[in-house]
Amino acid sequence: MVVWLAVLQALTLALLLAVVHRPLGDYLARLYLSQKDLRVERGFYRLIGVDPRSSQTWQSYLRSVLAFSLVGVLSLYALQRAQAILPYSLGLPAVPAGLSFNTAASFVTNTNWQSYSPEVTLGYSIQILGLAVQNFVSAAVGIAVAIALVRGFAAHRTGTIGNFWVDLTRGILRLLLPLSIVAAIVLMVGGVIQNFNGFTDLTTLSGGTQTIPGGPVASQEAIKELGTNGGGFFNANSSHPFENPSAWTSLFQVFLMLVIPFSLPRTFGAIVGDRRQGYAILGAMAAIFAVSLTLLTVFESSGSGTAPQAAGGAMEGKETRFGIAGSALYATASTLSSTGAVNSMHDSFTALGGMMPMLNMMLGEVAPGGVGSGLYGMLILAVITVFIAGLLVGRTPEYLGKKIGPREIKLASLYILVTPSLVLAGTALSFAIPAVRTDVEATSIANPGLHGLSEVLYAFTSASNNNGSAFAGLTADTPWFNAALGVAMLLGRFLPIVFVLALAGALAGQVPVPETSGTLPTNRPQFVGLLIGVTIIITALTYFPVLALGPLAEGLQ
Amino acid sequence: MASPRTNTRHFGVALRAMLVLTVALGLAYPLVVTAIGQTAIPGQANGSLLRQGGHVVGSALIGQSFTDSTGAPHPGWFQPRPSAAGTGYDAAASGGSNQGPENPALVSEIVRQKRAIADFNAVAPDRIPADALTRSASGLDPDISPAYARLQVTRVAAARHVAVAEVRRLVESRIAARELGYLGEPTVNVLELNLALAGLKG
Numbered sequence: 001m002v003v004w005l006a007v008l009q010a011l012t013l014a015l016l017l018a019v020v021h022r023p024l025g026d027y028l029a030r031l032y033l034s035q036k037d038l039r040v041e042r043g044f045y046r047l048i049g050v051d052p053r054s055s056q057t058w059q060s061y062l063r064s065v066l067a068f069s070l071v072g073v074l075s076l077y078a079l080q081r082a083q084a085i086l087p088y089s090l091g092l093p094a095v096p097a098g099l100s101f102n103t104a105a106s107f108v109t110n111t112n113w114q115s116y117s118p119e120v121t122l123g124y125s126i127q128i129l130g131l132a133v134q135n136f137v138s139a140a141v142g143i144a145v146a147i148a149l150v151r152g153f154a155a156h157r158t159g160t161i162g163n164f165w166v167d168l169t170r171g172i173l174r175l176l177l178p179l180s181i182v183a184a185i186v187l188m189v190g191g192v193i194q195n196f197n198g199f200t201d202l203t204t205l206s207g208g209t210q211t212i213p214g215g216p217v218a219s220q221e222a223i224k225e226l227g228t229n230g231g232g233f234f235n236a237n238s239s240h241p242f243e244n245p246s247a248w249t250s251l252f253q254v255f256l257m258l259v260i261p262f263s264l265p266r267t268f269g270a271i272v273g274d275r276r277q278g279y280a281i282l283g284a285m286a287a288i289f290a291v292s293l294t295l296l297t298v299f300e301s302s303g304s305g306t307a308p309q310a311a312g313g314a315m316e317g318k319e320t321r322f323g324i325a326g327s328a329l330y331a332t333a334s335t336l337s338s339t340g341a342v343n344s345m346h347d348s349f350t351a352l353g354g355m356m357p358m359l360n361m362m363l364g365e366v367a368p369g370g371v372g373s374g375l376y377g378m379l380i381l382a383v384i385t386v387f388i389a390g391l392l393v394g395r396t397p398e399y400l401g402k403k404i405g406p407r408e409i410k411l412a413s414l415y416i417l418v419t420p421s422l423v424l425a426g427t428a429l430s431f432a433i434p435a436v437r438t439d440v441e442a443t444s445i446a447n448p449g450l451h452g453l454s455e456v457l458y459a460f461t462s463a464s465n466n467n468g469s470a471f472a473g474l475t476a477d478t479p480w481f482n483a484a485l486g487v488a489m490l491l492g493r494f495l496p497i498v499f500v501l502a503l504a505g506a507l508a509g510q511v512p513v514p515e516t517s518g519t520l521p522t523n524r525p526q527f528v529g530l531l532i533g534v535t536i537i538i539t540a541l542t543y544f545p546v547l548a549l550g551p552l553a554e555g556l557q
Numbered sequence: 558m559a560s561p562r563t564n565t566r567h568f569g570v571a572l573r574a575m576l577v578l579t580v581a582l583g584l585a586y587p588l589v590v591t592a593i594g595q596t597a598i599p600g601q602a603n604g605s606l607l608r609q610g611g612h613v614v615g616s617a618l619i620g621q622s623f624t625d626s627t628g629a630p631h632p633g634w635f636q637p638r639p640s641a642a643g644t645g646y647d648a649a650a651s652g653g654s655n656q657g658p659e660n661p662a663l664v665s666e667i668v669r670q671k672r673a674i675a676d677f678n679a680v681a682p683d684r685i686p687a688d689a690l691t692r693s694a695s696g697l698d699p700d701i702s703p704a705y706a707r708l709q710v711t712r713v714a715a716a717r718h719v720a721v722a723e724v725r726r727l728v729e730s731r732i733a734a735r736e737l738g739y740l741g742e743p744t745v746n747v748l749e750l751n752l753a754l755a756g757l758k759g
Contacts, residue, residue: 005735008739048570048574048577049570049573050570064571067564067567068571068574068575070568071568071571072575117650128587129584133575137578137582165574172578172582177581185593185594188593188601189601190601193603194594194595194602202615203612204614204615204622204623205752208622210619210646210647210648211648212604212616214603214604216587218590234695235652236642236653239693239694240651241618241697242618245618246741248737248741303687305658306658306659307657307658312686312687313686313687315687318693319700320638321741321742321744322741322742323742343694345655348655348657348658349658350658446656448661449659451658451659454657472653473657
């Protein structure tokens with residue numbers, strides 16, 4: 001039974017994405033290549049003091065990205081520290097320094113890891129002025145960097161890769177904002193709340209008391225999914241009925257998470273002038289997604305493990321209205337994109353089921369990944385694939401007419417080394433430093449035994465890959481986790497961006513070489529297969545040992 | 558390397574951009590959405606509240622406890638799922654148990670629940686569905702499965718001194734099928750069911 005439900009649900013989603021990705025992908029290509037500015041955009045450029053027609057070198061583009069993000073971290077930090085004097089704060093005090101740093105790093109890096117419990121930490125003013133703003137701009141930054149890399153592939157010895165401020169502005173004004181308004185209205189029709197009522201006390205039907213929360217939730221929810229951010233207005237995230245009231249709103253949220261990442265390969269194909277190059281990338285993304293979704297659905301339906309067996313099904317931490325199929329789809333979409341929202345609690349999944357979200361993130365979030373970051377992540381893997389294929393046949397590798405020389409391959413290699421280093425070092429240090437270990441085991445870990453290691457591994461995987469979902473039993477509001485995860489998020493976001501933009505610059509400076517009979521075609525099924533293989537092998541080799549210590553051992557017990 | 562002046566320029570642009578964007582995205586956007594919601598669909602935008610005799614008794618979307626003054630489940634009301642939100646259905650503290658599949662505390666809690674529900678409803682333990690034994694993700698799940706609702710019919714009818722057939726009819730009329738026939742699971746909204754129950758003549 002659950003099989004057919006899952007299949008029909010997945011087909012509905014696939015159909016929606018198939019219909020929308022073409023016009024949206026083409027629209028994005030025109031949007032980022034156009035030389036025309038809207039009147040309001042011209043006013044904005046004058047106000048902030050940039051010339052929209054000046055194209056930047058990769059170094060200049062990078063400085064703009066970093067300066068803008070640093071200002072984001074500082075302003076979000078300051079807002080939280082000033083909560084006590086802000087209006088609509090629901091009487092909540094200033095957020096402590098360590099937690100403010102963690103949350104600021106989290107939302108600027110498009111991670112939305114939440115060490116805090118929103119209901120008791122953040123009032124409406126920070127939710128809208130701080131978090132929602134970063135949800136928009138961090139998403140637009142991700143897309144901008146991806147477009148810059150694509151421009152690098154398409155460029156003929158230009159040396160420049162576009163203007164960051166123009167890319168940022170267009171991504172917000174002509175993509176994220178209008179879509180968010182539409183999505184917020186749809187969500188409100190489904191029952192998502194949007195008010196500034198604060199908490200309302202009432203007497204329940206049986207004579208008890210209950211406090212019903214309010215809040216501008218729909219506006220937050222729309223960009224949370226569309227920008228693959230994932231930070232919930234409430235502690236329970238998208239399992240909270242006010243964030244996600246029904247089975248169809250849940251499917252709609254999954255659609256929102258995936259629609260931009262699955263459209264960007266078409267944009268890529270359009271900009272490099274060969275649609276089939278885009279479809280090869282899309283094909284690899286879709287294949288990995290389908291396999292991952294199938295596995296998680298099977299693991300959760302099996303209901304294996306002592307507690308699920310005792311209850312007669314893996315329903316701990318799941319909502320009745322979503323069921324197992326709806327929870328598995330949401331978890332897969334959320335962790336294969338960089339969203340990290342949850343409509344069920346991953347900590348209570350079956351052992352192997354709980355491994356799947358982790359594995360999805362460890363793949364580097366490339367199927368389809370976050371807005372922008374998914375595309376640039378997959379293109380890096382494509383560069384690696386071309387390189388490996390070139391080694392096998394003994395030819396100088398090239399991709400889209402650009403030579404993959406020593407500089408290019410070094411940058412790509414550095415990119416793929418960043419997140420595994422952060423994940424494994426962070427997890428190891430949590431247990432290797434004696435004082436930290438005592439604190440982690442006494443305060444942070446919620447579940448005994450092997451599952452406790454999985455909680456810590458999940459946290460560093462989520463932070464370093466900028467996902468933001470959690471094995472939420474972990475108490476992360478401690479000095480160690482606030483600092484370590486905050487640093488992991490910042491390095492996990494901005495080091496890869498440095499390498500991507502440097503690669504974009506290197507590619508943009510090249511003169512394209514003509515295709516010969518010896519060129520590996522990168523727009524055919526053979527390349528899709530190679531790309532999937534490289535993606536999985538890199539992950540499996542890096543993470544298999546630590547997975548064996550956590551979820552695999554627990555599942556085989 | 559960039560000169561200090563170039564860096565200062567980058568920061569100036571970034572600061573001005575962040576200020577303008579904060580006003581547009583942090584103020585104008587949520588206020589526009591709020592205005593649309595409060596004008597066009599105020600019922601949903603304010604939390605789908607349910608009333609009885611003019612008083613708000615809860616939200617159709619947020620589950621609540623149906624206990625007596627001692628905190629024990631009241632036999633005259635349909636009971637929701639167990640909840641990990643605060644002391645149970647605390648809508649200001651949403652969340653799940655986050656206990657893993659091999660956690661001994663979770664296993665013993667399920668076993669305890671199973672015995673309690675079997676006794677409370679005078680049914681065989683193996684008839685109890687999984688949703689009755691497990692805590693939801695939000696702790697605020699407004700729904701139970703049709704199986705759990707049906708299982709409670711006899712107990713509720715006896716406690717209220719109404720015909721079993723009448724309560725059963727009420728439950729069957731309150732079962733919401735899967736959306737579009739295949740999305741999610743069939744559900745029974747506990748608060749709405751109990752509101753209808755309160756309207757029955759004893």
